[in-house]
Amino acid sequence: MAPPAIDRSTNASVGRGPNFPGSGTAVVGLQWGDEGKGKVIDLLAGSFRAVVRYNGGANAGHSVVIDGKRHALHLIPSGAFHQGVMAVIGNGVVLDPDMLFVELDRLADAGIRSLDLAVSDRAHVVLPWHKAEDAAREIALAAITDGSGSGGSIGTTRRGIGPAYADKAHRAEAIRVGDLLRPASLRTKIAHVSARKEAMLRALDPSGAAAASLPAAAKMTDDLIRSGERLRPFVTDTMYLLHHMLNQGHNLLFEGANATLLDVDHGTFPFVTSSNCSVLGISTGTGVPGERLSRVIGVMKAYCTRVGGGPFPTEQDNDAGNRIRERGREYGTTTGRPRRCGWLDLVALRYAVMLNGVTGIALMLLDVLSGFEEVKVCKAYRLQGKTTDRFLPDAEALAEVEPIFETLEGWEAEISGCRSRDALPAAARAYVDFIEQAAGVPVDIVSVGPDREQTIRG
Ligand code: GDP
Ligand code: IMO
Ligand code: MG
Numbered sequence: 153m154a155p156p157a158i159d160r161s162t163n164a165s166v167g168r169g170p171n172f173p174g175s176g177t178a179v180v181g182l183q184w185g186d187e188g189k190g191k192v193i194d195l196l197a198g199s200f201r202a203v204v205r206y207n208g209g210a211n212a213g214h215s216v217v218i219d220g221k222r223h224a225l226h227l228i229p230s231g232a233f234h235q236g237v238m239a240v241i242g243n244g245v246v247l248d249p250d251m252l253f254v255e256l257d258r259l260a261d262a263g264i265r266s267l268d269l270a271v272s273d274r275a276h277v278v279l280p281w282h283k284a285e286d287a288a289r290e291i292a293l294a295a296i297t298d299g300s301g302s303g304g305s306i307g308t309t310r311r312g313i314g315p316a317y318a319d320k321a322h323r324a325e326a327i328r329v330g331d332l333l334r335p336a337s338l339r340t341k342i343a344h345v346s347a348r349k350e351a352m353l354r355a356l357d358p359s360g361a362a363a364a365s366l367p368a369a370a371k372m373t374d375d376l377i378r379s380g381e382r383l384r385p386f387v388t389d390t391m392y393l394l395h396h397m398l399n400q401g402h403n404l405l406f407e408g409a410n411a412t413l414l415d416v417d418h419g420t421f422p423f424v425t426s427s428n429c430s431v432l433g434i435s436t437g438t439g440v441p442g443e444r445l446s447r448v449i450g451v452m453k454a455y456c457t458r459v460g461g462g463p464f465p466t467e468q469d470n471d472a473g474n475r476i477r478e479r480g481r482e483y484g485t486t487t488g489r490p491r492r493c494g495w496l497d498l499v500a501l502r503y504a505v506m507l508n509g510v511t512g513i514a515l516m517l518l519d520v521l522s523g524f525e526e527v528k529v530c531k532a533y534r535l536q537g538k539t540t541d542r543f544l545p546d547a548e549a550l551a552e553v554e555p556i557f558e559t560l561e562g563w564e565a566e567i568s569g570c571r572s573r574d575a576l577p578a579a580a581r582a583y584v585d586f587i588e589q590a591a592g593v594p595v596d597i598v599s600v601g602p603d604r605e606q607t608i609r610g
Contacts, residue, residue: 158201158238158397160270160388166396174201174398175446178431179514181411182504184420184458186484186491187451188516188599190214193230193407195597195604196449201402202238202270203231204394206437207427208409209246209278209316211309213485217602223262224485227252229407232259232267238397239267242390243274244427244437245409246316247329249379251278271383272390273330276320277376280366281349282312288353288362289314306423307460309486317426325349329387332380335373342373391439398444406434406445412504413545420547423462431508449596450510452501454518454583457491459484463550466494466530466557480520495528495557498590503543505591512596515587518580519600524562527583529590530555560586568601573608 159165179196181187194216197203210226217223218233225232227247229239241247259267287310296304308314319326325345331338346369353363367375397404410429413419418430427433435442455476458464467473473493476482482491504510521527532541533553544550563577570576573584576598588595598608 158393158400158402160393166392166399174400174402174404176398176404176406176434176440176444177447177449178406178408178434178445178508179449179451180408180431180508181429182450182452182501182508182510182513183411183456183497184413184464185411186213186457186459186482187411187453188514189408189451190216190225190230191516191599191602191604192449192451192514192597193405194218194233195607197231197237197405198234199403200231200237200405201397202240202394203229203405203407204240204242204390204438205229205407205409206242206244207429207433208425209313210248210251210311211313211425211486212409214407214409215485215602218604220603221262222602223259226255226486228255228259228267228269231405231407232264237268239269240390240394241269241271241275242394242438243272244433245272245275246278246313246320246427247271247275248278248311249332249376249383251311253379253382269386270388270390270393271329271386273328273333273387274389274391275329276316277327277329277332278312278316279327280372281346281353282315282319283310284353284362284365285315285349285356286310286312288356292356305461307462311486314426327376329383332376333384333387335377335380338376338380339373342376343369346372394438394440398440404440406438406440408433412507413500418507418545420462420545420550423460423547430504447512448508448510449512449514450505450508450593451514451516452504453480453496453516454521455480455496456494456500457482459487459489459491463547464492464494465500465533465550465553465555466497466528467492468494472524475524476520479523480517495530495555496587497530497555499530499533499541499543501587501591502541503545505593510591510593512594513587513591514597514599515584515595516599518584518598519566519568519606521580521583522563522566526562527560528557529560529586531558531590532556568606570600571608573598573610576608
Protein backbone atom coordinates (compact mmCIF):
# COMPACT_ATOMS: atom_id res chain seq x y z
CA MET A 153 0.00 0.00 0.00
CA ALA A 154 1.35 3.42 -0.93
CA PRO A 155 1.93 5.74 1.99
CA PRO A 156 -0.43 8.73 2.23
CA ALA A 157 0.50 12.08 0.67
CA ILE A 158 2.35 14.75 2.61
CA ASP A 159 0.37 17.50 4.29
CA ARG A 160 2.72 20.49 4.57
CA SER A 161 0.38 22.74 6.52
CA THR A 162 1.72 23.85 9.86
CA ASN A 163 -1.19 22.42 11.79
CA ALA A 164 -1.06 18.98 10.12
CA SER A 165 -0.97 16.04 12.46
CA VAL A 166 2.44 14.46 12.60
CA GLY A 167 0.86 10.99 12.53
CA ARG A 168 2.41 7.91 14.00
CA GLY A 169 2.27 5.40 11.16
CA PRO A 170 4.18 2.58 12.83
CA ASN A 171 3.48 0.41 9.79
CA PHE A 172 5.30 2.77 7.50
CA PRO A 173 8.43 3.87 9.34
CA GLY A 174 10.67 5.75 6.93
CA SER A 175 14.34 6.10 7.49
CA GLY A 176 17.12 8.54 6.85
CA THR A 177 20.29 8.25 4.79
CA ALA A 178 23.06 10.75 5.35
CA VAL A 179 25.63 11.88 2.80
CA VAL A 180 28.62 13.60 4.41
CA GLY A 181 32.02 14.77 3.28
CA LEU A 182 34.86 12.93 5.02
CA GLN A 183 37.65 15.41 4.27
CA TRP A 184 37.89 19.22 3.97
CA GLY A 185 35.00 19.67 1.56
CA ASP A 186 34.39 19.49 -2.17
CA GLU A 187 34.55 15.70 -2.15
CA GLY A 188 31.78 15.46 -4.75
CA LYS A 189 28.78 15.39 -2.39
CA GLY A 190 26.64 17.19 -4.99
CA LYS A 191 27.14 14.42 -7.52
CA VAL A 192 26.39 11.68 -4.97
CA ILE A 193 23.22 13.41 -3.74
CA ASP A 194 22.02 13.89 -7.30
CA LEU A 195 22.67 10.20 -8.03
CA LEU A 196 20.71 9.00 -5.02
CA ALA A 197 17.99 11.62 -4.63
CA GLY A 198 15.51 10.00 -7.00
CA SER A 199 14.85 7.22 -4.47
CA PHE A 200 13.98 9.61 -1.62
CA ARG A 201 10.95 11.76 -0.81
CA ALA A 202 13.06 14.71 0.29
CA VAL A 203 16.64 15.95 0.40
CA VAL A 204 17.39 17.92 3.53
CA ARG A 205 20.15 20.45 4.22
CA TYR A 206 20.95 20.60 7.95
CA ASN A 207 24.02 22.84 8.27
CA GLY A 208 26.06 25.64 6.78
CA GLY A 209 24.85 28.16 4.28
CA ALA A 210 25.99 29.62 0.98
CA ASN A 211 29.59 28.72 1.87
CA ALA A 212 28.81 25.32 0.34
CA GLY A 213 29.29 24.83 -3.38
CA HIS A 214 27.88 21.60 -4.72
CA SER A 215 28.27 20.89 -8.44
CA VAL A 216 25.92 18.63 -10.28
CA VAL A 217 26.74 17.75 -13.88
CA ILE A 218 23.87 16.47 -16.01
CA ASP A 219 24.40 15.69 -19.70
CA GLY A 220 27.62 17.68 -19.64
CA LYS A 221 25.94 20.79 -18.17
CA ARG A 222 27.29 21.98 -14.81
CA HIS A 223 24.96 23.38 -12.14
CA ALA A 224 26.33 24.94 -8.93
CA LEU A 225 24.15 24.87 -5.83
CA HIS A 226 24.92 26.70 -2.60
CA LEU A 227 21.77 26.64 -0.48
CA ILE A 228 19.28 24.55 -2.39
CA PRO A 229 19.74 20.82 -1.80
CA SER A 230 21.35 18.96 -4.70
CA GLY A 231 18.28 16.75 -5.18
CA ALA A 232 16.53 19.67 -6.87
CA PHE A 233 16.92 18.13 -10.32
CA HIS A 234 14.54 15.27 -9.56
CA GLN A 235 10.79 15.65 -9.96
CA GLY A 236 8.81 14.75 -6.85
CA VAL A 237 11.72 15.17 -4.45
CA MET A 238 11.11 17.88 -1.88
CA ALA A 239 14.03 20.20 -1.11
CA VAL A 240 14.13 21.03 2.59
CA ILE A 241 16.27 23.69 4.27
CA GLY A 242 16.41 22.75 7.92
CA ASN A 243 16.69 24.87 11.06
CA GLY A 244 20.46 24.35 11.29
CA VAL A 245 21.13 26.24 8.06
CA VAL A 246 22.04 29.94 7.97
CA LEU A 247 20.07 31.31 5.07
CA ASP A 248 21.01 34.27 2.89
CA PRO A 249 17.70 35.11 1.17
CA ASP A 250 19.34 36.98 -1.71
CA MET A 251 21.59 34.03 -2.50
CA LEU A 252 18.60 31.68 -2.32
CA PHE A 253 16.64 33.81 -4.79
CA VAL A 254 19.58 33.97 -7.22
CA GLU A 255 19.70 30.19 -7.11
CA LEU A 256 15.96 29.76 -7.54
CA ASP A 257 16.08 32.06 -10.58
CA ARG A 258 19.03 30.13 -12.03
CA LEU A 259 17.21 26.84 -11.55
CA ALA A 260 14.14 28.32 -13.23
CA ASP A 261 16.34 29.31 -16.19
CA ALA A 262 17.56 25.70 -16.28
CA GLY A 263 13.94 24.52 -16.53
CA ILE A 264 13.26 23.73 -12.82
CA ARG A 265 10.34 26.09 -12.24
CA SER A 266 8.22 24.33 -9.67
CA LEU A 267 10.77 23.33 -7.06
CA ASP A 268 9.01 21.74 -4.09
CA LEU A 269 10.85 23.75 -1.44
CA ALA A 270 10.34 23.88 2.32
CA VAL A 271 12.29 26.30 4.53
CA SER A 272 12.45 26.12 8.30
CA ASP A 273 10.95 29.07 10.13
CA ARG A 274 13.80 28.57 12.60
CA ALA A 275 16.69 28.83 10.14
CA HIS A 276 18.78 31.89 10.92
CA VAL A 277 19.07 34.68 8.38
CA VAL A 278 22.43 35.88 7.07
CA LEU A 279 22.25 39.68 6.99
CA PRO A 280 24.44 42.30 5.28
CA TRP A 281 26.28 43.00 8.55
CA HIS A 282 27.27 39.33 8.85
CA LYS A 283 28.99 39.44 5.48
CA ALA A 284 30.63 42.78 6.27
CA GLU A 285 31.86 41.44 9.62
CA ASP A 286 33.16 38.21 8.06
CA ALA A 287 35.24 40.19 5.56
CA ALA A 288 36.42 42.77 8.13
CA ARG A 289 37.55 40.04 10.55
CA GLU A 290 39.41 38.21 7.80
CA ILE A 291 41.21 41.39 6.77
CA ALA A 292 42.10 42.19 10.39
CA LEU A 293 43.35 38.63 11.00
CA ALA A 294 45.44 38.63 7.82
CA ALA A 295 47.41 41.54 9.22
CA ILE A 296 48.46 39.39 12.19
CA THR A 297 51.21 37.15 10.90
CA ASP A 298 52.91 34.30 12.69
CA GLY A 299 56.35 35.37 11.54
CA SER A 300 56.55 32.79 8.76
CA GLY A 301 55.02 35.18 6.29
CA SER A 302 51.63 33.47 6.30
CA GLY A 303 48.59 35.43 7.36
CA GLY A 304 46.49 34.63 10.36
CA SER A 305 43.15 34.63 8.56
CA ILE A 306 40.93 31.56 8.38
CA GLY A 307 40.36 31.96 4.67
CA THR A 308 36.58 31.97 4.96
CA THR A 309 34.25 32.18 1.98
CA ARG A 310 33.14 35.61 3.35
CA ARG A 311 29.52 34.52 3.07
CA GLY A 312 28.82 35.71 6.63
CA ILE A 313 28.62 32.20 8.04
CA GLY A 314 30.63 32.66 11.26
CA PRO A 315 28.97 35.93 12.32
CA ALA A 316 25.48 34.53 11.58
CA TYR A 317 26.10 31.47 13.78
CA ALA A 318 27.67 33.73 16.42
CA ASP A 319 24.46 35.77 16.53
CA LYS A 320 22.49 32.55 16.90
CA ALA A 321 24.55 31.82 20.00
CA HIS A 322 24.31 35.46 21.19
CA ARG A 323 20.51 35.22 20.65
CA ALA A 324 19.26 38.78 21.12
CA GLU A 325 20.51 40.16 17.80
CA ALA A 326 19.64 37.17 15.64
CA ILE A 327 16.93 37.18 12.98
CA ARG A 328 15.26 33.93 11.98
CA VAL A 329 13.25 33.18 8.85
CA GLY A 330 10.04 33.31 10.91
CA ASP A 331 10.91 36.90 11.93
CA LEU A 332 10.83 37.97 8.26
CA LEU A 333 7.11 37.20 8.25
CA ARG A 334 6.39 39.65 11.09
CA PRO A 335 7.12 43.09 9.54
CA ALA A 336 6.27 45.32 12.50
CA SER A 337 8.52 43.65 15.05
CA LEU A 338 11.20 43.10 12.38
CA ARG A 339 11.37 46.86 11.75
CA THR A 340 11.86 47.62 15.44
CA LYS A 341 14.47 44.91 15.84
CA ILE A 342 16.52 45.92 12.79
CA ALA A 343 16.49 49.54 13.93
CA HIS A 344 17.89 48.56 17.34
CA VAL A 345 20.42 46.05 16.12
CA SER A 346 21.75 48.06 13.17
CA ALA A 347 23.10 50.83 15.40
CA ARG A 348 25.08 48.28 17.43
CA LYS A 349 26.32 46.46 14.32
CA GLU A 350 27.51 49.70 12.78
CA ALA A 351 29.48 50.54 15.92
CA MET A 352 30.99 47.05 15.97
CA LEU A 353 32.03 47.34 12.32
CA ARG A 354 33.61 50.73 12.97
CA ALA A 355 35.69 49.19 15.76
CA LEU A 356 36.74 46.29 13.52
CA ASP A 357 37.52 48.50 10.55
CA PRO A 358 38.47 52.02 11.67
CA SER A 359 38.58 53.19 8.03
CA GLY A 360 34.79 53.11 8.23
CA ALA A 361 34.47 51.21 4.92
CA ALA A 362 32.85 48.13 6.45
CA ALA A 363 30.24 50.18 8.34
CA ALA A 364 29.59 52.32 5.28
CA SER A 365 28.86 49.22 3.20
CA LEU A 366 25.68 48.56 5.22
CA PRO A 367 22.36 49.67 3.78
CA ALA A 368 20.33 52.05 5.97
CA ALA A 369 18.18 50.24 8.54
CA ALA A 370 14.91 51.25 6.85
CA LYS A 371 16.04 49.99 3.47
CA MET A 372 17.38 46.77 4.95
CA THR A 373 14.02 46.19 6.64
CA ASP A 374 12.10 46.88 3.43
CA ASP A 375 14.33 44.39 1.57
CA LEU A 376 13.89 41.78 4.28
CA ILE A 377 10.11 42.19 4.33
CA ARG A 378 10.09 41.68 0.55
CA SER A 379 12.29 38.60 1.01
CA GLY A 380 9.88 37.32 3.64
CA GLU A 381 6.97 37.66 1.25
CA ARG A 382 8.80 35.68 -1.43
CA LEU A 383 9.79 33.04 1.13
CA ARG A 384 6.37 32.83 2.81
CA PRO A 385 4.94 30.00 0.65
CA PHE A 386 7.92 27.80 1.53
CA VAL A 387 8.21 28.55 5.25
CA THR A 388 7.04 25.91 7.68
CA ASP A 389 8.07 24.02 10.79
CA THR A 390 10.35 21.57 8.95
CA MET A 391 10.89 19.52 12.11
CA TYR A 392 7.21 18.51 12.12
CA LEU A 393 7.27 18.13 8.33
CA LEU A 394 10.22 15.71 8.42
CA HIS A 395 8.75 13.61 11.23
CA HIS A 396 5.43 13.55 9.37
CA MET A 397 7.20 12.26 6.26
CA LEU A 398 9.11 9.61 8.21
CA ASN A 399 5.97 8.48 9.98
CA GLN A 400 4.20 8.19 6.64
CA GLY A 401 6.91 5.77 5.51
CA HIS A 402 8.94 8.13 3.35
CA ASN A 403 12.72 7.98 3.25
CA LEU A 404 14.81 11.12 3.64
CA LEU A 405 18.26 11.99 2.34
CA PHE A 406 20.30 14.34 4.52
CA GLU A 407 22.81 16.42 2.58
CA GLY A 408 25.92 17.45 4.48
CA ALA A 409 27.46 20.77 3.52
CA ASN A 410 31.14 21.56 4.14
CA ALA A 411 32.75 18.46 5.65
CA THR A 412 33.87 16.50 8.68
CA LEU A 413 37.33 18.05 9.06
CA LEU A 414 35.68 21.50 8.95
CA ASP A 415 33.22 20.59 11.76
CA VAL A 416 33.35 23.27 14.46
CA ASP A 417 33.71 20.68 17.25
CA HIS A 418 35.58 17.86 15.53
CA GLY A 419 37.55 19.56 12.74
CA THR A 420 40.92 21.27 12.59
CA PHE A 421 39.89 24.13 14.89
CA PRO A 422 40.10 27.10 14.43
CA PHE A 423 40.45 26.48 10.69
CA VAL A 424 36.92 25.14 10.43
CA THR A 425 33.49 26.44 9.58
CA SER A 426 30.95 27.36 12.25
CA SER A 427 28.54 24.42 12.16
CA ASN A 428 28.53 20.68 12.86
CA CYS A 429 28.98 19.45 9.32
CA SER A 430 29.49 15.84 10.31
CA VAL A 431 26.54 13.50 10.71
CA LEU A 432 26.31 14.72 14.30
CA GLY A 433 24.77 17.99 13.06
CA ILE A 434 21.71 16.26 11.62
CA SER A 435 19.88 15.96 14.93
CA THR A 436 20.25 19.58 15.97
CA GLY A 437 20.03 20.91 12.42
CA THR A 438 16.73 19.20 11.58
CA GLY A 439 15.19 17.87 14.79
CA VAL A 440 15.42 14.28 13.51
CA PRO A 441 17.22 12.05 16.00
CA GLY A 442 20.19 9.95 14.93
CA GLU A 443 18.30 6.73 15.56
CA ARG A 444 16.23 7.42 12.43
CA LEU A 445 19.38 7.14 10.27
CA SER A 446 19.89 3.74 8.70
CA ARG A 447 22.77 4.54 6.33
CA VAL A 448 25.66 6.97 6.36
CA ILE A 449 27.48 7.44 3.07
CA GLY A 450 30.88 9.02 3.49
CA VAL A 451 32.06 10.89 0.42
CA MET A 452 35.82 11.12 -0.15
CA LYS A 453 38.18 12.01 -2.94
CA ALA A 454 40.87 9.58 -4.06
CA TYR A 455 43.27 12.25 -2.72
CA CYS A 456 42.85 15.30 -0.46
CA THR A 457 42.17 18.97 -1.05
CA ARG A 458 41.62 21.95 1.19
CA VAL A 459 40.55 25.56 0.52
CA GLY A 460 41.54 28.31 2.94
CA GLY A 461 44.04 28.19 5.78
CA GLY A 462 44.91 25.46 8.26
CA PRO A 463 47.10 22.39 8.57
CA PHE A 464 47.07 19.79 5.79
CA PRO A 465 49.64 17.06 6.57
CA THR A 466 49.68 15.41 3.13
CA GLU A 467 49.71 18.64 1.10
CA GLN A 468 51.88 18.50 -2.02
CA ASP A 469 52.93 22.03 -2.89
CA ASN A 470 54.84 20.68 -5.90
CA ASP A 471 54.37 19.10 -9.34
CA ALA A 472 52.22 16.26 -7.99
CA GLY A 473 49.85 18.73 -6.28
CA ASN A 474 49.72 20.97 -9.36
CA ARG A 475 48.95 18.01 -11.54
CA ILE A 476 46.07 16.91 -9.29
CA ARG A 477 44.75 20.50 -9.32
CA GLU A 478 44.73 20.75 -13.09
CA ARG A 479 43.40 17.25 -13.81
CA GLY A 480 40.75 17.53 -11.08
CA ARG A 481 39.80 21.14 -11.92
CA GLU A 482 40.41 21.86 -8.27
CA TYR A 483 39.14 25.44 -8.11
CA GLY A 484 36.40 26.42 -5.64
CA THR A 485 32.75 26.20 -6.72
CA THR A 486 31.86 29.08 -4.39
CA THR A 487 34.91 31.37 -4.49
CA GLY A 488 36.93 30.14 -7.49
CA ARG A 489 40.02 29.87 -5.27
CA PRO A 490 42.64 27.26 -6.29
CA ARG A 491 42.33 24.33 -3.89
CA ARG A 492 45.41 23.06 -2.06
CA CYS A 493 46.04 19.47 -3.17
CA GLY A 494 47.77 16.45 -1.63
CA TRP A 495 47.79 12.69 -1.22
CA LEU A 496 45.15 10.67 0.59
CA ASP A 497 45.36 10.83 4.38
CA LEU A 498 44.18 7.53 5.88
CA VAL A 499 44.61 8.74 9.45
CA ALA A 500 42.10 11.51 8.78
CA LEU A 501 39.89 9.13 6.80
CA ARG A 502 39.63 6.56 9.60
CA TYR A 503 38.83 9.35 12.07
CA ALA A 504 36.03 10.64 9.83
CA VAL A 505 34.63 7.13 9.26
CA MET A 506 34.55 6.55 13.02
CA LEU A 507 33.05 9.93 13.90
CA ASN A 508 30.25 9.66 11.35
CA GLY A 509 29.47 5.97 11.76
CA VAL A 510 29.97 5.60 8.01
CA THR A 511 28.31 2.49 6.57
CA GLY A 512 29.59 2.86 2.99
CA ILE A 513 31.98 5.04 1.03
CA ALA A 514 31.57 6.96 -2.21
CA LEU A 515 35.09 7.24 -3.64
CA MET A 516 35.22 10.20 -6.00
CA LEU A 517 37.58 11.59 -8.64
CA LEU A 518 39.54 8.36 -9.03
CA ASP A 519 40.05 9.31 -12.70
CA VAL A 520 42.19 12.27 -11.61
CA LEU A 521 44.98 9.91 -10.49
CA SER A 522 45.41 8.28 -13.94
CA GLY A 523 48.88 8.87 -15.33
CA PHE A 524 50.74 8.90 -12.00
CA GLU A 525 53.53 6.31 -12.02
CA GLU A 526 53.04 5.91 -8.31
CA VAL A 527 50.46 7.10 -5.80
CA LYS A 528 51.15 7.84 -2.14
CA VAL A 529 48.92 7.39 0.89
CA CYS A 530 49.58 8.52 4.45
CA LYS A 531 49.22 5.56 6.84
CA ALA A 532 50.29 7.21 10.09
CA TYR A 533 51.80 10.40 11.49
CA ARG A 534 55.11 10.96 13.20
CA LEU A 535 54.82 13.30 16.16
CA GLN A 536 57.74 14.17 18.42
CA GLY A 537 59.66 11.06 17.34
CA LYS A 538 56.72 8.69 17.88
CA THR A 539 54.33 7.10 15.40
CA THR A 540 50.63 7.63 15.89
CA ASP A 541 47.52 6.60 13.96
CA ARG A 542 45.36 9.18 15.77
CA PHE A 543 44.06 12.27 14.03
CA LEU A 544 44.59 15.50 15.96
CA PRO A 545 41.55 17.77 15.65
CA ASP A 546 43.43 20.89 16.67
CA ALA A 547 45.27 23.08 14.19
CA GLU A 548 48.37 23.72 16.29
CA ALA A 549 48.84 20.04 17.14
CA LEU A 550 48.13 18.83 13.61
CA ALA A 551 50.60 21.31 12.14
CA GLU A 552 53.34 19.45 14.07
CA VAL A 553 52.81 16.03 12.51
CA GLU A 554 54.83 14.55 9.68
CA PRO A 555 53.01 12.15 7.37
CA ILE A 556 54.36 8.61 6.96
CA PHE A 557 53.65 7.65 3.37
CA GLU A 558 53.29 4.29 1.71
CA THR A 559 53.83 4.22 -2.04
CA LEU A 560 51.44 2.26 -4.23
CA GLU A 561 51.63 1.43 -7.90
CA GLY A 562 49.93 3.98 -10.17
CA TRP A 563 48.14 3.40 -13.47
CA GLU A 564 48.50 4.99 -16.87
CA ALA A 565 45.14 4.45 -18.57
CA GLU A 566 42.26 6.94 -18.48
CA ILE A 567 39.39 5.33 -16.58
CA SER A 568 36.45 7.71 -17.08
CA GLY A 569 34.86 5.22 -19.49
CA CYS A 570 34.96 2.33 -16.97
CA ARG A 571 31.56 1.22 -15.70
CA SER A 572 32.53 -1.69 -13.45
CA ARG A 573 35.26 -2.32 -10.91
CA ASP A 574 36.51 -5.21 -13.06
CA ALA A 575 37.01 -2.83 -15.99
CA LEU A 576 39.49 -0.71 -13.99
CA PRO A 577 43.24 -1.24 -14.51
CA ALA A 578 44.61 -3.68 -11.91
CA ALA A 579 46.47 -0.95 -9.98
CA ALA A 580 43.35 1.25 -9.78
CA ARG A 581 41.36 -1.73 -8.57
CA ALA A 582 44.04 -2.44 -5.98
CA TYR A 583 43.86 1.22 -4.85
CA VAL A 584 40.10 0.93 -4.26
CA ASP A 585 40.59 -2.38 -2.37
CA PHE A 586 43.34 -0.76 -0.30
CA ILE A 587 41.04 2.12 0.73
CA GLU A 588 38.24 -0.29 1.58
CA GLN A 589 40.60 -2.28 3.80
CA ALA A 590 42.04 0.79 5.49
CA ALA A 591 38.65 2.40 6.13
CA GLY A 592 37.04 -0.83 7.27
CA VAL A 593 33.82 -0.14 5.36
CA PRO A 594 32.78 -1.03 1.81
CA VAL A 595 33.26 1.31 -1.13
CA ASP A 596 29.72 1.39 -2.58
CA ILE A 597 30.29 3.97 -5.30
CA VAL A 598 33.39 4.72 -7.37
CA SER A 599 33.20 7.90 -9.43
CA VAL A 600 35.34 8.26 -12.55
CA GLY A 601 34.10 11.59 -13.91
CA PRO A 602 31.75 14.46 -13.01
CA ASP A 603 28.76 13.26 -15.04
CA ARG A 604 25.97 11.07 -13.62
CA GLU A 605 26.91 8.32 -16.05
CA GLN A 606 30.57 8.22 -15.01
CA THR A 607 29.86 6.08 -12.00
CA ILE A 608 30.61 2.54 -10.86
CA ARG A 609 28.14 1.16 -8.32
CA GLY A 610 28.76 -1.73 -5.95
P1 GDP B 1 30.94 19.10 -3.10
O1 GDP B 1 31.11 20.44 -2.48
O2 GDP B 1 31.35 17.99 -2.20
O3 GDP B 1 29.58 18.88 -3.70
O4 GDP B 1 31.98 19.05 -4.32
P2 GDP B 1 32.21 20.21 -5.42
O5 GDP B 1 31.08 20.15 -6.37
O6 GDP B 1 32.54 21.50 -4.78
O7 GDP B 1 33.57 19.72 -6.06
C1 GDP B 1 33.69 18.48 -6.67
C2 GDP B 1 34.10 18.70 -8.13
O8 GDP B 1 34.48 17.48 -8.70
C3 GDP B 1 32.98 19.23 -9.01
O9 GDP B 1 33.52 20.06 -9.98
C4 GDP B 1 32.39 17.96 -9.62
O10 GDP B 1 31.75 18.19 -10.85
C5 GDP B 1 33.65 17.17 -9.81
N1 GDP B 1 33.52 15.71 -9.76
C6 GDP B 1 32.70 14.95 -8.98
N2 GDP B 1 32.99 13.65 -9.15
C7 GDP B 1 34.02 13.59 -10.04
C8 GDP B 1 34.80 12.52 -10.58
O11 GDP B 1 34.62 11.36 -10.26
N3 GDP B 1 35.80 12.87 -11.45
C9 GDP B 1 36.05 14.14 -11.82
N4 GDP B 1 37.03 14.38 -12.67
N5 GDP B 1 35.34 15.17 -11.31
C10 GDP B 1 34.35 14.90 -10.43
P1 IMO C 1 31.35 22.23 0.32
O1 IMO C 1 29.95 21.97 0.86
C1 IMO C 1 35.46 23.57 1.01
C2 IMO C 1 36.09 26.32 4.36
C3 IMO C 1 36.54 27.70 3.87
C4 IMO C 1 37.38 28.13 5.05
C5 IMO C 1 36.60 27.57 6.25
C6 IMO C 1 35.67 28.56 6.91
O2 IMO C 1 31.37 22.79 -1.04
O3 IMO C 1 32.21 21.03 0.51
P2 IMO C 1 33.39 29.72 6.20
O4 IMO C 1 33.05 30.61 5.04
O5 IMO C 1 32.55 28.50 6.29
O6 IMO C 1 33.44 30.46 7.50
O7 IMO C 1 34.91 29.25 5.94
O8 IMO C 1 35.83 26.50 5.73
N1 IMO C 1 34.86 25.84 3.71
C7 IMO C 1 34.83 24.98 2.70
N2 IMO C 1 35.84 24.42 1.99
N3 IMO C 1 34.18 23.24 0.73
C8 IMO C 1 33.17 23.77 1.45
O9 IMO C 1 31.88 23.40 1.30
C9 IMO C 1 33.47 24.70 2.48
N4 IMO C 1 32.73 25.40 3.34
C10 IMO C 1 33.59 26.07 4.11
O10 IMO C 1 37.31 27.61 2.69
O11 IMO C 1 38.63 27.50 5.03
MG1 MG D 1 32.05 22.25 -2.87
